[in-house]
Amino acid sequence: MELVWRALTTADIPAVAALYCAVEAVDDTGELLSEEDFAERFDETDLPGGSLAVLVDGALVAYGLAVLRDNPVNTHRVRLDGAVHPDFRRKGIGRQLLQRLILLARKLHTARHPAMPMVVNTMVESRCAGHVALCAELGFTADRCFNELEVALGESLAQVPIPPAYEIVPFSAARDEEVREVCNAAFADHWGSVERSPEEWAASFTNSKRFVPETSFLALAEGAVAGFVLSRHYPVVEELTGVRELWIGDVGTLREHRGRGVASALLSWTLAQAKGQGYQRAGLSVDSANPTRALGVYERAGFELKRTWIDYGLPVSL
Structure with missing residues (x-):
């Protein structure tokens, strides 16, 4: 299986949204995103320097984004987002993707905040065992937990x-x-x-x-x-x-x-x-x-x- 790596462009938004839907159907994280939502995320990202598309035979099988903050203080936490299509998991793509995103994030950070310490971070739904294991394998530590809460808008x-x-x-x-x-x-x-x-x-x-x-x-x-x-x-x-x-x-x-x-x-x-x-x-x-x-x-x-x-x-x- 030959992997082709390149930066994302706005033309990839439909393919990224479709890939994400396939991932969500398996992972059930509750985070549902449309093409418009990804258009907003792409606007936050330096696509040429902070994004990755992974293709097999011309089809998108994984993507990644490195998103910087405008006004970091003390430590710059660069957010890494991404996903691998369920049909292409357990082939080492996720590991390569995350490692490459770290390098991209480091390069972007060094250009903008060379004197500031840097941390890359990624949000993981706690039941996604594969994602949790990958973070542990690459040396990530659980820095914080966030509870997602819901309430029905009924009579009570x-x-x-x-x-x-x-x-x-x-x-x-x-x-x-x-x-x-x-x-x-x-x-x-x-x-x-x-x-x-x-x-x-x-x-x-x-x-x-x-x-x-x-x-x-x-x-x-x-x-x-x-x-x-x-x-x-x-x-x-x-x-x-x-x-x-x-x-x-x-x-x-x-x-x-x-x-x-x-x-x-x-x-x-x-x-x-x-x-x-x-x-x-x-x-x-x-x-x-x-x-x-x-x-x-x-x-x-x-x-x-x-x-x-x-x-x-x-x-x-x-």
């Missing part, structure tokens, strides 16, 4: 009152820059978090087709943003499962406003509005060691554990 939703001196308002484009700054401040003490630049923020939210401002809300204190819930919707989930799901992308409260029930009220309000807008389920991901005790907030809102993702990291010498 918890109703949490809005704390005195606060009001909840819909997200507004006029407050976009303020929300970015508040989000950066709210997540400053979270593991692995780095400040989102205006460009990275726009790619994740304001310019993203997945961002739903009508189901995103802000908590105001004396007219200023003190907390936020920012939501996304992935149509492919509804197309493939028949369930209209709201994905809670980010929930945060400024440190000086924590412990007052702001996040609980925001989340309760968001879920109630989502139900009224026809969503049947909400999902989110939370660091299992979150320093703000966010897991308790979500559990009280009715969220239950669905699956666990592991962030595997590997320091790379420069």
Whole structure:
């Protein structure tokens, strides 16, 4: 079997999405992605220098992406994403792919942040035994666990009152820059978090087709943003499962406003509005060691554990 390696191009998006669907049908990670979703991921990536396509007889059998962060602090964690078609597993392709991605990531990192330590990381659904074994074989260690939670938007939703001196308002484009700054401040003490630049923020939210401002809300204190819930919707989930799901992308409260029930009220309000807008389920991901005790907030809102993702990291010498 002769493997052909080259960089990905935007022309590969349909083939990558089809390969990913074949992988998801076997692995059942719950992360469903469409061609549009991959178009956004490709926009985040230096395709000529940070991507790989693996072909056999002209057909795509594996792909990989190395995604850098805009504003790394202390250590630059470069995310590695990729997959091997189920029909071509256990042939050493995954090992070669990951090793080559590490080299690409190292080259990109050295060009941009030569004085900063580097770690490559990859997210693995905990039940994917082959992926877990490959990470262990190449020296990756489990740096953090993230719990993926879900709640059905039925009649039993918890109703949490809005704390005195606060009001909840819909997200507004006029407050976009303020929300970015508040989000950066709210997540400053979270593991692995780095400040989102205006460009990275726009790619994740304001310019993203997945961002739903009508189901995103802000908590105001004396007219200023003190907390936020920012939501996304992935149509492919509804197309493939028949369930209209709201994905809670980010929930945060400024440190000086924590412990007052702001996040609980925001989340309760968001879920109630989502139900009224026809969503049947909400999902989110939370660091299992979150320093703000966010897991308790979500559990009280009715969220239950669905699956666990592991962030595997590997320091790379420069």
